[in-house]
Amino acid sequence: MLCNHCRLLATRIVQRTSSKVSQHSRLISNISAQRARATRALAPVLHTSRIASRVLAQPYSASATASTSTAASSAAPAPPEKPDYLDDAESAIWDKLTAEFSPTELMVQDISGGCGSMYGIEIASEKFRGANMLKQQRMVNAALGDQMKGWHGVQLRTKVP
Template sequence: MAPSRAILRCTRFVQLRSTPRLLSTACTTRSQHAPLAKRSSASSRSRLSHHPATVTRPYSQNATPLEPPDHLSEGELHVFRKIKAELDPVKLEVQDISGGCGSMYALEIESAKFNGLTVIKQHKLVNSILADEIKSWHGVQLRTRPT
């Protein structure tokens, strides 16, 4: 249900109550509220039975394997291939931000291997993969996200 419709339902229920309560406490669970649960239980069961618990959307899946862009320099391409081989990312962007000398890179990585890891552990994982390259760099900007 869209958030706007959920708010409308909750506000209708709050208006029917005799004692005033905060909107967030009145809308926490539907099972506590008989009029709302009775009215929507049959329709929600029929709607939920048609949809599986996990919905996969073909337009949000990465259908093609991740390929490096044509504009990458040799250093960027080396970093791209090394991260791609180790992390199998969904999204990977590598950019030399040192003006072309290869001493500083900006990396943006989105991978399933980051699931369940804190940001610090994600960065440590990337740093361990690129340990030899980072030794010769001046700095690195790193943005990581789990899928």
């Protein structure tokens, strides 16, 4: 599925080059095929990283829970490690959010199919404590500021750890 921006660009390109319906359908099918190949190629990596982050965040036993709570009370939680599969735009978003919120959990993903027009962001930070969901999301929007102006949308999930 293409975002509206990419669909509009593809439509304009087809209209400029030719008005033939066969060329238009061929372009759309090529774009759809490319996106399907990219999704199939990335699916194992994305699925594995999501499962790993959820599994690693959960303690395995009561003793792990006790040691985790003791460590959390004595020192600030360590920020999550930056994944190596992020592209440049996702990496820039990651760095901004890490600097601003010191998150305990963070996931940044381009969900527009690679064109950088829509991102999915999940973030958990102590700075959200006491703020309702709307205020939490406004804090993230303010931190990303000018960077978000070029996007068509964002799926934002915030929570308190």
